[in-house]
Amino acid sequence: MDKHRAITHFLYYLEQHPALAGINPAKVLLGHTADYEALTGAIAEHAGGRQPFRFNTLRLDLEPTALLAQAIADSDLYIFFYDSSTLPNPRPEGPEFVRALQGVMAENWKKSLLFKDYGDYFYDTFSVTPQRIAGLNSHLIQRLSQAKTLSFKDEHGSWFDAPLNSIKKWTDINGVGNFDLAPGEIATHSEAINGRVKFMGTFLSTIPFARKYGVLESPLELWIENSTIHKIATDVPGLEHDFNQYLEANPSNRRIEELGIGTNEGVKALYARNAGFEERHCGLHLGLGGGAKGSHHLDLIFSGGVLALDDEPVFDGRFVF
16 A cells, blocks of 8 residues: 555645635644544645645644634634544544534534544545546546446346436546545436345445444345335344334435445445445445435445446446446
8 A cells, every 4th residue: 555645646636625725825724533643644744834735733532622623713624534433332423522523513514524434544545546536437427428228237136227318417526626535436316216226235324324234245125116215125133124214214215316336446345434435435326315304315335236338337346448
């Protein structure tokens, strides 16, 4: 793993964050816990005090709340590195220092960047050159614009089809100008996804499915009609009950609100860390919920499978065009 190269890529994306547009030098707060001290130190050292950044590093778990709140207010962008879902006794609202800063963080959300539960996978997330990710995303979107049907299948008998005339415009998440810096995804919405999918993979949500069930080794079967989940089944103890509770909590939770394709070849596997970088894992993910008040967004990140355009594979564990 080339950590120096990954930090170079990270700083490239950071310079183009929307909160820093037209600001030089930008005041950037690097808030971190002990486990991320080496990383934040390496970022500040790599930048070397040169333009366009002026970094300030503070310990989130040691500094007084009032000092941290003032540092957030004074910064052009604040970046927090900490663990939450991977802690021994996690809470949905995060660690104590995050709960104490909730108000000021909400007020300044447009200039916030949170790397929760990344650990050393931060370096994997930024290991691929920005040119590779931008080119891959652009080429995929072009291919999708020329096809009629996107389909998915896997060795477990999964299948679904999405007619491409049913989709919204693809969002290109290549790290450049994105509020979430982690690069490597294209995403859209379709009202016409139909199929029967045996989901194998992991979850990403404020609801602790990833913490409880890890990376699924036995499938969660989903019956999908017009982008709505009508029925589920699984042999995983407790999962059917918990997942049905989620689905029944809000009508939007049954809806596939996001159809995504991860394109970050640096994310080699799924780890059930409930961390944002896992959504960039190459291949399919489906995002449920979040389309109505009171619903919760839950990503299903698939560990494998084949994506095809008009029955011609474009991804079968690697991109094949």
